[in-house]
Amino acid sequence: MVRHFAKAPWWVWSVVSLCVICSLLFAVSALSLWPRAEAQHPNPDPQPTVYFIASSYTIGEADGPVIITVVLRAASAHPVTVDYATRDGTAVAVGCPPDYEHTEGTLIFAPGETTKSIVINIIDNKYCEPTESFTLELSNAQGASLGSPSGCTITILDDEACP
Ligand SMILES: [Ca+2]
Numbered sequence: 001m002v003r004h005f006a007k008a009p010w011w012v013w014s015v016v017s018l019c020v021i022c023s024l025l026f027a028v029s030a031l032s033l034w035p036r037a038e039a040q041h042p043n044p045d046p047q048p049t050v051y052f053i054a055s056s057y058t059i060g061e062a063d064g065p066v067i068i069t070v071v072l073r074a075a076s077a078h079p080v081t082v083d084y085a086t087r088d089g090t091a092v093a094v095g096c097p098p099d100y101e102h103t104e105g106t107l108i109f110a111p112g113e114t115t116k117s118i119v120i121n122i123i124d125n126k127y128c129e130p131t132e133s134f135t136l137e138l139s140n141a142q143g144a145s146l147g148s149p150s151g152c153t154i155t156i157l158d159d160e161a162c163p
């Protein structure tokens with residue numbers, strides 16, 4: 001058998017050698033591409049998180065509106081929505097006197113967007129008042145998880161000259 005194979009024509013040896021070389025080249029290139037392919041397809045993206053950039057804001061009664069920033073990290077390939085609403089504390093939206101305008105709605109982050117702003121009007125009244133505060137809260141995040149802080153406190157400094 002060996003003797004028979006050894007007598008094979010030269011072109012058989014050429015074809016066999018070519019096949020061996022091609023197989024080796026294929027194996028080497030596949031091994032070198034493997035880590036790169038892994039890098040391009042890492043573990044599935046972690047769920048983006050939506051939260052306030054700061055947990056507290058302070059504003060003068062006459063310096064409104066207050067602008068609150070909401071962050072989405074990381075950017076999502078899909079739309080992300082989150083609801084927001086103000087909630088009375090010692091500062092109230094309806095009362096005598098009212099201190100701010102109740103604000104609620106839904107933020108929509110388009111794919112790739114990472115920041116949104118919420119604008120809340122502060123009411124400049126003529127009453128002498130102590131420092132008061134209310135909160136703004138995020139809820140019902142869709143396409144992202146709710147991160148921390150998901151609530152922030154807005155403190156209003158009175159600007160009347162109290163007796
Ligand atoms: Ca005032």
Ligand SMILES: [Ca+2]
Pocket residue numbers: 061124125126127128129158159160
């Ligand atoms: Ca006042």
